Amino acid sequence: MESYAPEAPPASINGTVDPRAPQPTVPAACLACRAKHLKCDGLNPCGRCKTSNSECVYVASRRGYKGPRRNTAANPNKRHASDSPPEAGGESCPMLLGAIAPTSTAPILPGFNQTMVIPDTPTSSYTATPTLGALQMYRNPYLNGMNGAVVEANPRPQQAQQTVxxxxxxxxxxxxxxxxxxxxxxxxxxxxxxxxxxxxxxxxxxxxxxxxxxxxxxxxxxxxxxxxxxxxxxxxxxxxxxxxxxxxxxxxxxxxxxxxxxxxxxxxxxxxxxxQLYTRAYATMHGGGNPRLEESWRRTWWDLFVVDGMIAGVHRQTSFLLFDIVADVGLPCEEHEYASGQIPRPMYLEDLDDQVFSGEDREFSSFAYRVASIRNLGRMMRLPPNPFPDDKNVDRIQSLLSNWRMHLPESKRHSLNKDCQLDEMMFQAHMINHACSIILHQPLSQLDSSPARDVTACAPHNAVQSGDNFNIHTKHIITAACEISKMVTYNVPITSHTHFFTCVLTLSSIVHLSKWALYYVHDEDDLRQQIRLNIGALNKLSSVWKAAANASVQVKGVAQEIYHEKKARQSNPSYWVGFSQEEIMGTMAADDGIMSEIDMLSSGT
Incomplete structure (x- = not known):
């Protein structure tokens, strides 16, 4: 949006400036004054907004901007594919890999401090009051009408340097x-x-x-x-x-x-x-009549509940203690409702459990479906140890996992919301569901896990013996591992996800590596791509989380071992019986391609 240009003060008859004339207008006016076509004094807040008790918001100007110059040196501030993606616009969905992003109309913010650009900076709907020279580029749907423009909310007139x-x-x-x-x-x-x-x-x-x-x-x-x-x-x-x-x-x-x-x-x-944070009364008694604070208490219990389940599930060293607590806390609302303060009357677990039979057409929040997903993990963890292939308890948990997916409303079946922005709560809900499927079925599968025995970054090795053919349990874990790899392809920064995604990626990688180690895999090219996706994601997460760095090293190391073993097998002419010359050359080139990428990641280039 253009700033208002300074106006020259009117001159007197003899050509001198009249001292009684109005003072020049400021270089930028706040949004409220612009909307009313009134002059703005440029203060923060300006005099008019202060008088009317209105929110005073400024946006950066594009006056004088004539587009990018040609033949210039590489701009260190230029945003690349790993940076925050553009917002939704037109017919395309820019959060999906390969989508054509609309032309950005975001203003160029002067004075941006490139030392604050974090690799894979995530997109957030959080409404903040950032400053230039810091993490100031927040996407604010409430100010921009979801058009994706990046604004500076309530800038400081002096642009004071933020403290650490x-x-x-x-x-x-x-x-x-x-x-x-x-x-x-x-x-x-x-x-x-x-x-x-x-x-x-x-x-x-x-x-x-x-x-x-x-x-x-x-x-x-x-x-x-x-x-x-x-x-x-x-x-x-x-x-x-x-x-x-x-x-x-x-x-x-x-x-x-x-x-x-x-x-x-x-x-x-x-x-x-x-x-007694788990009781319905806690939020009311300690909320002080503040709906936002009451909602925060509900979220505190359920986030602790989810974290307890995640740690128990991915590390397999704790017992998910909170699963056995009978809680009647209200379920959290949607994120945009929490951000705006428009908190609806909460719904409860019994509403969620009875939604199919009550006849009421309700859609719960993404946070609520995340809670439902982690509860299925808790039910699975309460199964007797060492189940048999035909154990009815395994079928019962699989029914819960399948029902959770099938009864999701259309808007929750993916990890993107209606505006094609990442819905992190649904991302985690789907992530947990796929992880549950691997943990449930892997002990009963016929996919030998010994090739990936050194991948222990998140949990101890789970020994699984090889079988003659792929049973239904093997199909479940391969399908879940592929779905987890697909989650990497959302065109959002990997570090925008919870760090527990590290261990879910590791679970997926163990399945992929165990399958890749087989003598022959008919869909080997697809498998290589999924391994590549997982390693790349772990490598990105390692820029923040040491646990991801450890997992990345282990997965790369096992991939290299499998590669060298396959190369040794391929040196035997009998290995290639039944292959055409084209298939032989293609397989060898593909193997060399993925290993060169893995070696490059290992060297940190």
């Missing part, structure tokens, strides 16, 4: 919050922090936010401060402390400090049960 702690809080909301949206949104939380001591929660947020950006030695200081404050003897034992603990344990788990993470998880579970 402020940058880390913004990083938390931009990167981490969409995957675990339990705390209050930034404006509400900072306001509440002025009324009560929330330093332990802010400290946890600062440390996790620092994992995504370069803050130097401050990261270690933030971690020590957060750990000290959550364990302080005088800290209030309430929902805010549970929130701080959940944030810390997720960061610790992703940083390969799983023992510390388990200790904090146990403390968070005990505290949540002690203060």
């Amino acid at each position: 702690p402020e940058r880390c809080i913004d990083s938390f909301y931009y990167h981490f919050f969409p995957g675990h949206p339990a705390v209050l949104h930034k404006a509400q939380l900072l306001k509440m922090a002025k009324e009560r001591n929330l330093e332990h929660l802010l400290a946890a947020m600062r440390w996790v936010g620092s994992l995504y950006i370069d803050v130097g030695p401050s990261r270690a200081t933030f971690f020590e401060e957060a750990m000290r404050l959550v364990h302080a003897p005088d800290v209030a034992k309430d929902g805010f402390l549970v929130q701080a603990m959940v944030i810390l344990l997720i960061g610790l788990d992703g940083s390969r400090q799983q023992e510390k993470a388990k200790d904090i998880l146990l403390s968070a579970e005990r505290l949540a049960i002690e203060i």
Whole structure:
């Protein structure tokens, strides 16, 4: 949107400037003044907005911009394919791989600090008040009418440099919050922090936010401060402390400090049960009549519930303690409702369980379907150990997994919302469902897992013996592994997902590698592409999470071993009996191609 140009003051009759004439207008006017075609004094907030108690918002100007210059050097600020994708527009869906993105009309923001550009910076619907020179490019659907324009919300007139702690809080909301949206949104939380001591929660947020950006030695200081404050003897034992603990344990788990993470998880579970966070009354009693805070308490319980299940499922070292708690907390609402403060009356687990039989046509929030998905994992974990191939309990859990997928409304069957933006809650819900399928069926499959025995980054090796042919359980795990690899192809930054995606990708990779190690695979080219996708995704996640770096190294190492074994087999002429010359050359070229890419990833280039 164009800024208003300065007007020359009227001259007097003799050619001099009349001192009584109006002063020149400012170079930019706020949106409210522009909409009313009124002059703006350029302050923040401006005089008119301050008088009317309206939100005062400025946007950057494109005045004087004549398009890109030709024959210039590479621009270090240029956005590449790994950066945040364009928003939805026209007939195409730019979140899908291969879609043709519409021409961007986003204004160029002057003074952008390229040191703050994070590889694979995720798209977020979080509404913030960022500043230039920091993580200032938030996509705000409420200001832009979902047109994808990037705006600067409430810029500071002096464009003051953010402090490192402020940058880390913004990083938390931009990167981490969409995957675990339990705390209050930034404006509400900072306001509440002025009324009560929330330093332990802010400290946890600062440390996790620092994992995504370069803050130097401050990261270690933030971690020590957060750990000290959550364990302080005088800290209030309430929902805010549970929130701080959940944030810390997720960061610790992703940083390969799983023992510390388990200790904090146990403390968070005990505290949540002690203060009865799992009851319907907690939100009302401790919400202070604030619908947003009441919703935050509901989200705190259910996010802890989901995290407890994820850790139990992917690491297989805890028992999903909270699954056995009879909770009657209301289910969370949709993310846009939480962001806007328009919180509807909550629905409950019994509503979700009875939706097929009640005759009521209801659509639950994505967060609610995420809760339903993790509950299926809890039911699976309560099965007796070492099931037999014809165990009816296995069939019962498979029915739950299939029913969860079949009864999703049309808008929830993919990980994109109606505006073709990533729905992280549904992404996690589908991710959990596919992971459950692998964990359930892998012990009963006939796909020998020994080739991937060294992939232990997330869980111990699960020994599975080879069989004569592929049974139905083998088909289930191969299908689930392929679906997980497809989730990488959403044209969104990988680091925008919860770090638990690391272990789900590792599960998928174990299945792919076990299949690739077979003597002959008829769809070997597709299999290579899926292995390539998983390794690339793990490599991207490793820029933030040490757990992903460890998994990436192990998966690459096993892939290289399988490749060399296959090469040794191929040196025997009997291996190629029945192959045409074209098929032989194609197979060898494809093998060499994927290994050159894996070697390049291993060397960090």
